[in-house]
Amino acid sequence: MPLVRRDIARPTTASADEAAARDALRSADPDMRWNAARALGADPASVASLAAALSTEPVPRVREAIMTALMRIGNEESVKALLPYLREQDAARRGAAIEALQALPDVTAPFLSALLQDADSDVRILAVELVRTMPAAEATRLLCEVLAHEPHPNVCASAVDALAEVGTRDALPALEACARRFADTPFLPFAISIAVARISDGKG
Amino acid sequence: MTRSGEEDRAAYVSPEDVRRLCEFLYRRTGMLFAEDKRYYIDRRLHERIAATGAQSFQAYFALLRSGLDSEVEHLVNAFTINETYFFREDHQLRCMTSDLLDAVIRTKRPGDPIRIWSVPCSTGEEPYSIAIWLMENFPDVDNYQIEIVGSDIDTRALAAAADGVYGARALMKLSPALIARYFESASADGHRIDAGLRDSIQFTEVNLIDARAMAQHGRFDIIFCRNVLIYFDDASRRAAAENLFDCLHPGGFICLGHSETMSRISSLFRVCRYPDAIVYQRPETERDHD
Numbered sequence: 348m349p350l351v352r353r354d355i356a357r358p359t360t361a362s363a364d365e366a367a368a369r370d371a372l373r374s375a376d377p378d379m380r381w382n383a384a385r386a387l388g389a390d391p392a393s394v395a396s397l398a399a400a401l402s403t404e405p406v407p408r409v410r411e412a413i414m415t416a417l418m419r420i421g422n423e424e425s426v427k428a429l430l431p432y433l434r435e436q437d438a439a440r441r442g443a444a445i446e447a448l449q450a451l452p453d454v455t456a457p458f459l460s461a462l463l464q465d466a467d468s469d470v471r472i473l474a475v476e477l478v479r480t481m482p483a484a485e486a487t488r489l490l491c492e493v494l495a496h497e498p499h500p501n502v503c504a505s506a507v508d509a510l511a512e513v514g515t516r517d518a519l520p521a522l523e524a525c526a527r528r529f530a531d532t533p534f535l536p537f538a539i540s541i542a543v544a545r546i547s548d549g550k551g
Numbered sequence: 552m553t554r555s556g557e558e559d560r561a562a563y564v565s566p567e568d569v570r571r572l573c574e575f576l577y578r579r580t581g582m583l584f585a586e587d588k589r590y591y592i593d594r595r596l597h598e599r600i601a602a603t604g605a606q607s608f609q610a611y612f613a614l615l616r617s618g619l620d621s622e623v624e625h626l627v628n629a630f631t632i633n634e635t636y637f638f639r640e641d642h643q644l645r646c647m648t649s650d651l652l653d654a655v656i657r658t659k660r661p662g663d664p665i666r667i668w669s670v671p672c673s674t675g676e677e678p679y680s681i682a683i684w685l686m687e688n689f690p691d692v693d694n695y696q697i698e699i700v701g702s703d704i705d706t707r708a709l710a711a712a713a714d715g716v717y718g719a720r721a722l723m724k725l726s727p728a729l730i731a732r733y734f735e736s737a738s739a740d741g742h743r744i745d746a747g748l749r750d751s752i753q754f755t756e757v758n759l760i761d762a763r764a765m766a767q768h769g770r771f772d773i774i775f776c777r778n779v780l781i782y783f784d785d786a787s788r789r790a791a792a793e794n795l796f797d798c799l800h801p802g803g804f805i806c807l808g809h810s811e812t813m814s815r816i817s818s819l820f821r822v823c824r825y826p827d828a829i830v831y832q833r834p835e836t837e838r839d840h841d
Contacts (some may be wrong), residue, residue, distance in 0.1 A: 382762070411818060446785075
């Protein structure tokens with residue numbers, strides 16, 4: 348028989364030493380930082396250490412593990428640690444933060460109103476992406492507010508795109524009003540006409 | 552069928568109770584059961600309440616949280632799905648012998664170990680399928696020390712895997728010749744994997760999101776992790792993916808279920824498109840910096 352069988356050690360039962368893992372987040376060895384980040388995903392007291400490590404971590408694999416640990420902890424502090432990355436110039440880091448925040452809709456929700464009114468239109472566009480994954484009724488309400496007040500056509504276009512996917516019929520008046528408000532920006536009324544048709548044809 | 556008022560009170564489980572139970576299960580295992588699975592949850596929960604003799608959900612939940620009587624293990628066993636069969640999604644087995652092992656043995660010398668992990672392995676159909684497939688289709692099977700490990704969170708399934716007795720449904724994709732070669736009759740409607748094959752596979756308990764328990768298994772050349780990540784939420788899926796990455800040799804491969812894609816879970820792996828299957832590979836080298 349060419350198959351061999353070797354015994355595998357049973358997992359030890361010693362509790363993880365979170366303090367040591369937090370120290371290891373500052374190690375020069377990326378494997379130690381990687382293991383440390385993965386060991387801290389159940390420790391809410393480690394959010395500050397994880398957030399600090401995330402801001403300086405150069406290795407993508409370790410950065411992903413830190414993001415995962417923050418997602419697993421999933422509290423308000425985790426969200427606060429992730430939000431600054433919406434302003435990150437690097438697209439991969441920005442995208443990773445969006446994915447992590449989308450996985451924490453309930454904890455992220457209280458921050459959305461402020462994000463949707465951020466001075467930076469790019470941040471407002473990303474905030475619309477966070478709204479996209481929320482329950483349809485709440486997403487529709489928030490996106491309609493965007494359509495009513497948002498001055499930047501690209502942010503409105505993102506909201507229209509999200510509504511085409513998740514919006515309910517409650518969005519139709521706001522969409523039509525937005526089309527009138529941006530009548531001089533032809534692509535937007537066109538996008539809105541598609542969203543209106545989709546919502547009207549659907550069960551929303 | 553009617554039930555007495557006393558029985559109804561004893562068995563009553565509110566939506567809030569279900570939510571608390573699901574939260575508990577999620578924290579312990581990473582498995583996520585949504586409200587739309589309410590019927591599935593209720594049925595198994597009532598079975599466990601009855602089996603433990605608890606008088607109410609509250610009493611049962613207290614027992615569960617106390618960690619007494621291995622009730623967490625019993626509950627996890629009740630909530631896991633163990634239906635599978637031999638040579639399920641055999642295009643991935645074909646891919647293993649057509650392409651993956653060619654890549655693996657380029658890094659090996661004759662006599663070196665090749666380690667293959669089936670996780671979760673449920674009641675053993677997958678690791679035994681891997682073994683049979685290798686014996687039948689891998690010409691170099693005698694030139695390497697091939698180690699197959701089957702792991703699962705469900706200890707009841709692991710006991711069945713080690714026992715290795717299967718009914719006709721599990722064997723439906725095997726030819727009579729293969730059944731004759733690798734099984735012996737155990738009962739009127741059951742066949743047992745032959746002792747040599749049974750003893751060559753190591754079965755272990757493991758939780759995919761437990762980094763330390765996963766790491767205890769060492770590194771593998773190929774991992775089959777099929778049709779389980781769909782039950783996890785985003786955070787647990789990513790944690791599991793990172794643990795699986797850690798358990799692969801650089802250049803090692805992971806096969807997921809047909810409805811699963813690693814690209815939507817983690818950016819750690821490289822997508823490999825082979826004629827028989829799409830699999831994911833731990834890169835040989837990693838980017839140390841952006």
